[in-house]
Amino acid sequence: MWLRVFAAVLGLLVARFLTACFVQAPASSSVRSRLVPRAPRVEPAASATGSAASASAALPWLVLAGVGVAAGASRKAKTARKSSLIATRPDQALPWWERLSKPTIEPGIGIWAEKLNMTTIFQEEEGNVKAVPATILVVKRGGNMITNKRWPEKHGHYSVQVGYERYTPDEAEKKTRKMLQIQRLARNECPPLRKIKDFRVRPHDWMKWEVGQKVWPSDFLEEGDLIDVHGWAKGKGFAGRIKRWGGKIGPMTHGSKHHRREGSIGAARPKRVLPGKKRAGWIGACKSIAHNLKILKIMDHIDEENMPESVIVVKGTVPGYTAHWTSGGSYVWLHKKKNRNDGRFKRDPVWLWFYHKGEGVDPLVPIKEKAWTWKTMWGRDLRWLTTEVKKHWPDGFPGYDHIMDPFYDDCDPHIALKAPEW
Known part of the structure; x- marks a missing residue:
């Protein structure tokens, strides 16, 4: 180690000496x-020695x-x-960082709600009565409303912004960044709202909603639908490995003395605890999603005093606290479950694929489930780019061959390999 330090210092001194020898700054030069x-x-030399x-x-x-x-x-x-490697035409290869991009699946419109409490619903199935745990979600008076809309020409995607729970901001809040949000809402003639969320939607769904319109749960949900509920899990503090990760306990009898211990945390080699080891720590107080919860009951337009305007009963548990105090329970936002097999999320352009190699094999036929159909270019959907081109050149770009372009009807169906329309 000392030899390395000495060598580094010696190299630094040699470098400074060479700099002082070959660089001469004039006396009147600045710092x-x-x-x-x-x-x-280097002056033009008159002799070989000078040169x-x-x-x-x-x-x-x-x-x-x-x-x-x-x-x-x-x-x-x-x-x-x-x-x-960046593709500028459909017949060019897309780079690997675009091929391996994760596809975006639009969940559709959603709403905000609050967790009231949990209950038990008795359901009759095949002549038997079954007790089912359920959660009650409520929507306060005022409900959800559309506060803003986004479109590809300006923002790169279709989305609808939903706000919830009107309130009156205090003077201290007007001096924070929250005031910027209040001003944006005021420009759209919307009141101050506590909760705001953007929901990605399809183009035909985007046309159904307007800024200022109220959103009811029954507008897009029905009994029996499956939904995803997003919220914050309860904070449970510091917990052991068994409670935090669901580990098994040891024998409780015969003097095992190993009831709820953690056990081994690694081997003799490499003499350290590997990353990702499930150990004791803080649990909860994090974002949580409850997937595929079935809607058991929806009650809308409730016109009674001291009652919410909408009640949604879902099967199972929902992250967050129940309404044990006057401020209510935890805020959650929900939407239909993301399903890429229901026909809404099919993409038509297929430009790159894996294919079988060998003699007598058609390279234009992709291997099943190996076609890359979700593509973006600079954050834009490729279909949007083609739509913009068609605005100026309805018959296609001048001088360009559209045989391999699946967006045009005059393409070769064998080369373009069109996917089903979405």
Whole structure:
């Protein structure tokens, strides 16, 4: 270790000595010119000795300049190589960072609600009565309303913003960043709202909603539908491994003395605890999602005093606290479950795929379930780009061959391999 330190210090001293030998700043130079090294001026030599001396003096700087030029050239080469992979036409290859992108599935419109409490519903199934745990969600007076809309030409996607629970902001809140949200709502002629959420929707669903419109649960939900409920889990503090991760306990009898202990946390090699080991720690107080909860009952337009305007009963548990105090329970937002098999999320362009190789095999036929059909270009949906082109050139871009473009009807169906319409 000391030899390494000594070698590093020695190399630094040698570098400073060479700099002092080959760089001479004038006496009247500023502090900046003394700190920044300059390449020595090489005069035209009249003799071979002078030229050799000047060449030897310029050698270190030429080497450094060569290294810098080489490094710059390599960086430019990498950048050019990466930019050349970006697809500008449908028949070009898309880069791997676009091929492996995760597809976005639009959940559709959603609403805000509050968790009231849990109960037990008795259901009759095949002549037998079964006790089913259920959760009651309520929507207060005022309900949910559309506060904003987004579209691809400006924002890159279709979405609808839903706000919930009107309130009057205090003076302290008007001095925070919350005031920016209140001003945005005021521009759309909407009152101050506590909760706001954007929901990705399909284009035909986007046309159904307008800013200021009220959203009822029965507008898009029915009894028997499956929904996803998002919320914050209860904070349960510091917990052991068994409670936090659901581990097994040891024998409770015969003097085992290993009832709720953690046990081994690693082997003799590599003499450390591997990352991701499930151990004791804080549990709860984090985002949680309850997937595929069945709606048992929906009650809308309740016109009674001291009652919410909507009540939703779902099967199972929902993250958050129940309404044990006057402020109510935890806020949750819900929407229909994400389902890519219901026909709403099919994509039509298929430009790249895996195919079988060999003699007598058609390379234009993709392997089943190996076609990359979800594609974006610079954050935009490819179908939106084609729609914009068709606005100016309805018959296609001038001088471009659309045989391989699945967006046009004059393409070769064997080459384009159109997927079902969505």
